Amino acid sequence: MLNTEELITSEACCAYYHIEHSFIQTLNEYGLIEIISDGRTQFIPNTQLGELEKFIRLHYELGINPEGIDAITHLLLKMKDMQEEISLLRNRLQLWDSEG
Amino acid sequence: MEFIDYYKILGLEKNATADQIKKAYRKLARQYHPDLNPNDNQANKKFQQINEANEVLSDPEKRKKYDQYGQNWQHAEAFEKAKQSQQAAGERRYAAGGENEGFGDDFSSGDFSDFFHSMFGGGFSEGRSRAKFKGQDYNAEMQLSLRDAYTTHQRVFKVNDKNIRITVPAGIANGQTIKLKGHGGAGANGGPPGDLYITFAIAEDPVFKRLGDDLYITVELDLYTAVLGGEKMIDTLDGKVKLKVNPETQNGTKTRLKGKGFPVYKKEGVYGDLLITWLIKIPVNLTDKQKALFRELSQS
Known part of the structure; x- marks a missing residue:
């Protein structure tokens, strides 16, 4: 049994954001958005709506195709990891600086 | 209030075509869009400038007004009033529902400059005013x-x-x-x-240094305990801990206290380690007898 309180139908998403269902389908194929199905209806977890809105902006406003969105998403993740590493290294440097 | 050169912001000449404006805007927007520059305030500011420039230059009415009065924008309002009085009542100033490409959905008009507001008021034509705008981050x-x-x-x-x-x-x-x-x-x-x-x-702590989830502390140890071994009370962020000191502990030796470090973010009950660096203190102000004993030790 699906907990529908935490899900939104992909149909409702399409109507609200004025987007085609095929766009959500493509994002799902690229592993960018999770789609849950109960056999009849397709749902998107509420927790993914922020990401979905971002992908909508990238596609419909910046004209970036799904392949580009996929590449950007990977690069942004990489960038986030690197920023975390920089932050860790900065803190480590501070540690040695303060000992010196 | 400073005059803003919207053409310069988009890197265009004054005679740029609508297509050139659109292209320049899209190129810069892809470079500075907040979704592509997370936590980058500089990019965010730049994007707002680009957005504002596009809002004006992509709208023929606004562009005309900007081109006419840009440098003397203070007179634009007076000009508009005079112009309006000549127009029939009820006539719309801007075409409603016109195609106007932009990223306004992310930004309220509050993100636009004072210069923009002084020239264009609220900043959005009737066609856009019905759009929903997310508030400022x-x-x-x-x-x-x-x-x-x-x-x-x-x-x-x-x-x-x-x-x-x-x-x-x-x-x-x-x-x-x-x-x-x-x-x-x-x-x-x-x-x-x-x-x-x-x-x-x-802020840095005077006693504990943090590295990831581990904490580092330097603890002084008297020479005798370092040589012969014993016990030492250690301060942790969780209270005092009695620690066994191995005989013949060398200066700079590190001892790891598992689970006495910093809590792991959003993992309840999981902690990093506390790493203790022993700093062996050489005794000072030795008595003659103590010196003699050390001499005896050194010759044994």
């Missing part, structure tokens, strides 16, 4: 001590005269940013409010 910094960051605790702080209570999870890192959804500026036309981003600045 706010950025704030919160100072914490290392000991504050050790425990999950509540904090109250003011943003735009509103008290916001947040829970700071134990183990938050220096420079880490958390997002409070919906605590930014109010949205326009039923749009959602912006978000509040809080970056934590954790």
Whole structure:
């Protein structure tokens, strides 16, 4: 049994954001958005709506195709990891600086 | 109020065509869009300028007004009033529902410059005014001590005269940013409010150094305990711990106390380690008898 309180139908998403269902389908194929199905209806977890809105902006406003969105998403993740590493290294440097 | 050269912002000549404006805007927007530059305030500001330039230059009416009065924008309002009085009542100033490419959905008119407001008022033609605009995102910094960051605790702080209570999870890192959804500026036309981003600045502790989830501490050890072994009381952030000291402990030796370090962020009950560096203190002000004993030791 699906907990529908935490899900939104992909149909409702399409109507609200004025987007085609095929766009959500493509994002799902690229592993960018999770789609849950109960056999009849397709749902998107509420927790993914922020990401979905971002992908909508990238596609419909910046004209970036799904392949580009996929590449950007990977690069942004990489960038986030690197920023975390920089932050860790900065803190480590501070540690040695303060000992010196 | 400073004059803003919208053509310069988009890198265009004054005679640029609508297509050139669109292309220049898209190119720059892809470079500075907030979705592609997370937590980058400089890019965010640049994007707002680009957005504002496009809002004016992509709208023929606004562009005309800007071209005519740009340098003397103070006179634009007087000009508009005179022009309006000549027009029939009820006539619309701007074409409603016109195609106007832009990224306005992310920004309220509050993100536009004073210059823009002085020339174009609210900033949006009737066609766009029905669109929902997300409120402005706010950025704030919160100072914490290392000991504050050790425990999950509540904090109250003011943003735009509103008290916001947040829970700071134990183990938050220096420079880490958390997002409070919906605590930014109010949205326009039923749009959602912006978000509040809080970056934590954790001050250095005079005793404990933190590296990830591990804590480092230097503890002085008298020569006799270092040589013969014994016990030593150690301060941790969790209270005092009695530690066994091995005989013949060398200066600079590190001892690891598992689970006595910093709490791991959002993993309740999980802690890093505490690494103790022993600093062997050589006794001073020795008596003649003690010196003789050391001499005897050195010759044995």
